[in-house]
Amino acid sequence: MVIDILTLFPNMFKSIFEESIIKRAKDLQKVTINIHNFRDYSLDKHKKVDDTPYGGGAGMVLSIQPIYDCVESLRKDYSKVILLTPSGIPYKQKQAYQLANEKHLIIICGHYEGFDERIRQIVDLEISIGDYVLTGGEIPAMVIVDSIVRLIPGVIKEQSHLEESFNKDYLLDYPTYTKPEEFKGMSVPEVLLSGNHQKIEEYRQKESLRKTKEIRPDLLEK
Numbered sequence: 001m002v003i004d005i006l007t008l009f010p011n012m013f014k015s016i017f018e019e020s021i022i023k024r025a026k027d028l029q030k031v032t033i034n035i036h037n038f039r040d041y042s043l044d045k046h047k048k049v050d051d052t053p054y055g056g057g058a059g060m061v062l063s064i065q066p067i068y069d070c071v072e073s074l075r076k077d078y079s080k081v082i083l084l085t086p087s088g089i090p091y092k093q094k095q096a097y098q099l100a101n102e103k104h105l106i107i108i109c110g111h112y113e114g115f116d117e118r119i120r121q122i123v124d125l126e127i128s129i130g131d132y133v134l135t136g137g138e139i140p141a142m143v144i145v146d147s148i149v150r151l152i153p154g155v156i157k158e159q160s161h162l163e164e165s166f167n168k169d170y171l172l173d174y175p176t177y178t179k180p181e182e183f184k185g186m187s188v189p190e191v192l193l194s195g196n197h198q199k200i201e202e203y204r205q206k207e208s209l210r211k212t213k214e215i216r217p218d219l220l221e222k
């Protein structure tokens with residue numbers, strides 16, 4: 001998979017893609033991630049990328065030209081172009097699975113007060129990572145890339161993500177423990193030490209359901 005990210009702040013991505021699972025995926029050549037500063041595509045003599053809004057109002061609006069030219073220089077007929085915006089479709093694990101099957105993603109990080117509405121005409125998908133407003137699309141881009149890259153076959157053990165939250169009937173993950181058996185009066189549930197695999201499985205299912213009821217009852221309604 002190739003992921004092209006369009007941003008005005010390329011330095012923000014420097015360390016995040018050089019650590020842990022994403023680095024591993026790059027080293028294994030499962031993914032290539034390119035960061036593009038779309039300011040480089042501005043035809044303005046001062047490399048301006050934004051302007052005041054037509055009709056008046058506060059703040060600056062990202063212009064279409066630099067983003068359009070940058071996207072079109074990268075686009076293949078199989079590319080999926082994503083715009084990150086708080087008014088996009090809420091991002092869910094199901095979408096991460098779908099995106100993990102794509103060959104080429106172009107991700108546009110919005111900034112400032114907003115972007116020229118016409119940018120929406122050159123994208124396939126608008127995504128929001130949650131109902132809050134961040135200063136730009138860079139952190140959402142990191143969230144999305146991280147969630148997708150770990151799902152590319154061969155990056156992590158498939159069993160790991162089949163067992164985690166949101167994959168089993170919209171239930172949260174069951175609790176896990178490791179050594180020691182006892183720590184400052186807090187102990188590991190007996191059943192996990194029993195070696196009885198059927199009982200352990202039952203316990204995990206029950207705990208998954210209990211946690212979901214307590215923390216995310218909305219998931220059970222699905």
Ligand code: ADE
Pocket residue numbers: 084085086110127128129130131132133134135136137140
């Ligand atoms: N840009 C600013 N806030 C955002 C959000 N919540 N999701 C995606 N992009 C954003």
